[in-house]
Amino acid sequence: MSCTFCTWPWFEGEGLSVRAENRNKSWTKLKSMVHWSPLAFTLKSRSSWVQLAGHAGNFQAKEGGRLLKRYCECEQQCLNKLMTDSLRPYVPGYYGVVQKDEQDYNLMDDLLVGFDSPSIMDCKMGSRTYLEEELMKARERPRLRKDMYEKMVSVDPGAPTEEERAQQGVLKPRYMQWRETLSSTATLGFRIEGIKKADGTCNTNFKKTKQREQVMKALDDFVDGNVQILKLYLKRLEELRSVLEKSHFFNTHEVVGSSLLFVHDASGKASIWMIDFGKMVPLPPPMMLDHRTPWVEGNREDGYLWGMDNLIDILSSMLPQTPCEVDRNSEEA
Numbered sequence: 239m240s241c242t243f244c245t246w247p248w249f250e251g252e253g254l255s256v257r258a259e260n261r262n263k264s265w266t267k268l269k270s271m272v273h274w275s276p277l278a279f280t281l282k283s284r285s286s287w288v289q290l291a292g293h294a295g296n297f298q299a300k301e302g303g304r305l306l307k308r309y310c311e312c313e314q315q316c317l318n319k320l321m322t323d324s325l326r327p328y329v330p331g332y333y334g335v336v337q338k339d340e341q342d343y344n345l346m347d348d349l350l351v352g353f354d355s356p357s358i359m360d361c362k363m364g365s366r367t368y369l370e371e372e373l374m375k376a377r378e379r380p381r382l383r384k385d386m387y388e389k390m391v392s393v394d395p396g397a398p399t400e401e402e403r404a405q406q407g408v409l410k411p412r413y414m415q416w417r418e419t420l421s422s423t424a425t426l427g428f429r430i431e432g433i434k435k436a437d438g439t440c441n442t443n444f445k446k447t448k449q450r451e452q453v454m455k456a457l458d459d460f461v462d463g464n465v466q467i468l469k470l471y472l473k474r475l476e477e478l479r480s481v482l483e484k485s486h487f488f489n490t491h492e493v494v495g496s497s498l499l500f501v502h503d504a505s506g507k508a509s510i511w512m513i514d515f516g517k518m519v520p521l522p523p524p525m526m527l528d529h530r531t532p533w534v535e536g537n538r539e540d541g542y543l544w545g546m547d548n549l550i551d552i553l554s555s556m557l558p559q560t561p562c563e564v565d566r567n568s569e570e571a
């Protein structure tokens with residue numbers, strides 16, 4: 239299976255401008271605002287950047303180990319706040335807004351830098367993939383999506399209802415809910431969006447990867463059965479979960495469509511970061527979420543931590559059991 243997104247678009251620094259904080263501040267030449275050292279332009283800081291999921295054309299890889307992502311105000315605000323939050327070690331470094339050819343971009347670290355031919359996986363977190371706000375908008379101003387109808391039919395020709403077939407279109411929340419129940423989003427609170435391995439193989443066809451066993455098989459294939467890598471991922475996820483549980487920022491935001499990016503290479507290096515903050519929306523105070531309570535419309539819960547609990551549980555169960563654990567488990571059974 240080839241990956242539609244795997245790209246290598248180098249983007250030269252000439253003609254770039256950057257605004258660090260406020261979009262209304264005037265443009266300044268990038269070099270005067272961003273602290274680049276000539277050393278940053280060594281081969282070491284380059285990465286074979288690939289885009290595994292998301293919108294085609296949203297990114298431009300840039301020399302110096304950074305990426306340009308098409309500007310989104312919500313993402314800018316979240317990244318800004320995250321730079322001073324306890325979650326800072328778990329998100330890409332953010333360097334403000336950059337303009338190129340009249341288009342604004344958020345400038346951030348390329349997380350693949352420092353890895354040698356990395357294997358990467360994008361896991362979309364949460365049990366819901368659309369904002370409550372989008373649901374309300376779809377009710378107030380229903381807009382039939384022909385593109386989503388076509389994506390639906392290409393996966394399962396029997397999925398659209400009679401009415402949808404007659405209209406040749408579906409509403410966005412209906413499409414998103416269908417994707418959630420087709421995959422592991424609804425049952426496990428996360429889904430695999432794409433995997434690219436060091437050998438160059440790339441698979442973005444996980445739409446029907448739903449059962450725990452299917453997910454485990456995909457994860458095992460991703461790490462090539464390497465227990466040390468599994469342990470590093472598990473440790474990082476447990477640390478992140480504990481930071482998320484205490485983060486005021488996280489508990490005061492509805493988090494939808496955000497992913498965890500897993501990266502490892504043959505040297506035994508492995509890490510995980512949170513990416514995609516385009517739908518990380520602040521809640522009206524004093525509302526807070528625990529990110530585990532099941533969603534009912536109005537409670538804004540997103541199942542992010544429930545999904546993380548399940549992911550941690552699955553990865554733990556993939557580790558070989560010690561003789562002690564085998565004895566304990568057989569006693570319990």
Ligand SMILES: O=P(O)(O)O[C@H]1[C@H](O)[C@@H](OP(=O)(O)O)[C@H](OP(=O)(O)O)[C@@H](OP(=O)(O)O)[C@H]1O
Nearest residue numbers: 291292293367386389410417495496514516517
């Ligand atoms: O993965 P497929 O089945 O192609 O569906 C996509 C993803 O859910 C996108 O989410 P993400 O960006 O998290 O990958 C979503 O973008 P949003 O994040 O804007 O909801 C797209 O909505 P549209 O952009 O409305 O087409 C939707 O068509």
Ligand SMILES: Nc1ncnc2c1ncn2[C@@H]1O[C@H](COP(=O)(O)OP(=O)(O)O)[C@@H](O)[C@H]1O
Nearest residue numbers: 288289290291292293296330347348349360514
């Ligand atoms: N900071 C980053 N470093 C490296 N790769 C990234 C980074 N951010 C995103 N990507 C890559 O781009 C893909 C899409 O990212 P995402 O932010 O989810 O885009 P979109 O908003 O279009 O959905 C990810 O699956 C990953 O492969």
